[in-house]
Amino acid sequence: MQIDAMFLTIAGFIGTLILNAFAVGVAYGRLSAKINKNSDDIINIQAREIVDIRTELSKIDGKFFTPEGEPRLVSFKAHDHICLRANEAITAELRHVTAALNTNTQRVKECGDQVAQLTTWVTVLEEKVEK
Numbered sequence: 001m002q003i004d005a006m007f008l009t010i011a012g013f014i015g016t017l018i019l020n021a022f023a024v025g026v027a028y029g030r031l032s033a034k035i036n037k038n039s040d041d042i043i044n045i046q047a048r049e050i051v052d053i054r055t056e057l058s059k060i061d062g063k064f065f066t067p068e069g070e071p072r073l074v075s076f077k078a079h080d081h082i083c084l085r086a087n088e089a090i091t092a093e094l095r096h097v098t099a100a101l102n103t104n105t106q107r108v109k110e111c112g113d114q115v116a117q118l119t120t121w122v123t124v125l126e127e128k129v130e131k
Contacts, residue, residue: 013128020128024121031114034107041104059086 065071 016128020121020125024118024125027114027118027121031111031118034111034114041100
């Protein structure tokens with residue numbers, strides 16, 4: 001009877017360790033997916049917004065220069081208006097980039113918190129295995 005109780009205790013302990021290891025593995029997989037998505041989002045934001053800013057700059061060039069590269073005659077008032085509009089457009093794009101990067105920074109912080117939690121779980125599992 002004692003052998004059966006001891007066997008059940010050991011089997012329960014091993015089963016608990018396997019279940020905990022599986023839970024840590026699932027959590028690690030989810031965390032890795034979130035980190036990859038955040039990295040892809042940051043790359044997409046950088047690429048898209050740089051193109052948008054370059055588009056604004058090319059619009060400015062189109063207003064100040066002819067297609068042949070000759071400078072156009074523009075009044076000071078028109079020049080100031082064009083520059084002001086371009087600066088507003090670029091500022092709006094930069095605000096969008098900043099907001100998106102702040103969102104991703106928050107996601108990365110959340111992932112860091114999850115990594116800390118997983119590290120704690122792994123430490124607890126290692127302590128159980130060592131006992």
